[in-house]
Amino acid sequence: MNKIILGLISLTILSCGSTPEVHQVDAAAAANASKGYSVSNEPAESITTSAAPSPNAVTFKKNVSASAIKKHIEFLASDALAGRKTGTEGIDEAANYIIKEFQQAGVKPYFTSYRDKFDAKGLDGYNVVGMLEGTDNELKNEFIVIGAHYDHIGTADAVGGDTIANGANDNASGTSAVIELAKYFAKSKTNKRSIIFALFSAEEMGLLGSAHLAERLKTTNINPYVMFNIEMIGVPMIDKDYSLYLTGYEQSNMAQKFNAYAGAKVMGFLPQAKQYNLFKRSDNYAFYEQFKIPAQTVSTFDFTNFDHYHKVGDEAAAMNFEHVANIVNQLIPGVEGMANSASQEIIWNE
Secondary structure (H helix, E strand, O other): OEEEEEOOEEEEOOOOOOOOEEEEOOHHHHHHOOOOOOOOOOOOOOEEEOOOOOOOOEEEOOOOOHHHHHHHHHHHOOHHHOOOEOOOHHHHHHHHHHHHHHHHHOOEEOOOOOEEEEEEOOEEEEEEEEEEOOOOOOHHHOEEEEEEEOOEOEEEEEEOOEEEEOOHHHHHHHHHHHHHHHHHHHHHOOOOOEEEEEEEOOOOOOOHHHHHHHHHHHOOOOOEEEEEEEOOOOOOOOOOOOOEEEOOHHHEOHHHHHHHHHOOOOEEOOHHHHHOOHHHOOOOHHHHHHHOOOEEEEEOOOOOOOOOOOOOOOOHHHOOHHHHHHHHHHHHHHHHHHHHOOOOOOOEOO
16 A cells, blocks of 8 residues: 655545555645635535536435435444455455345346355455446446445554454445445346446455456457456545546546536546546546556545544544445436436546
């Protein structure tokens, strides 16, 4: 894991899959990169966002509730799961929970089983992979992949006798979003293209789960169109005019198309994401490597708004459940746009 030192605060870059290497960062420059925008964090029955302060705000339907998000995160980040380390009983319980949610929603396994087994440095790793078939006879042969990792590191340095690294933000928050997106589309059936919902294990061991799944899918006849990964969305960004940032922002037109589908500036550009090449540091990257498609990660961790990365303080109580629900509700129309466009409008800029 690459670490960034901002002033007196040590922050860790999003991906958990690389060798530690410390970079000294200009704290003032990093802080200035986060300024100059305005955003409201007030909860509401309907979610309103705008690309800039203006009367042309967009109201999103509240398809996903904060209570549903709270339920997922509180279970996944509970002490009973002991930090969801790959190869432990805790992550097995997390997989069972996700599978049950998929089953109840009517999301089918993509393979013969929901569990996609792989070797994680001598341990048994299991991705959880579900699928909803598209409603269009032709477009259903094209796939959108929506992913998040559901594992965490198990334990961390003790604070007040607590050693469990619960991983609420990292990445029970992203996992809860994938679950709720799967449930929404299973019910609404508003996807002409097929959608794969993938929850990855062993991300913390070096992006192993996503690498395995991308490689396995490459051996099939799958025709993936686009992939986006959801990572650390548990708390809002500070002073931004968009809801979450997109890694590899300038390398595709995903943000522009997604925002056009949503009718609002949902995805934006975070300078630090480019500075530290976060595009290559999360579970999206394996899908780019294997398929050379637009495959990118969205997040709200902006290097100023969360101090508990890989620490015992990453607890469910630190999460903003209303915010996470708002994010999922803002993602829905963008995903619908990707799933239903007549042609593959999102392209990679080579």
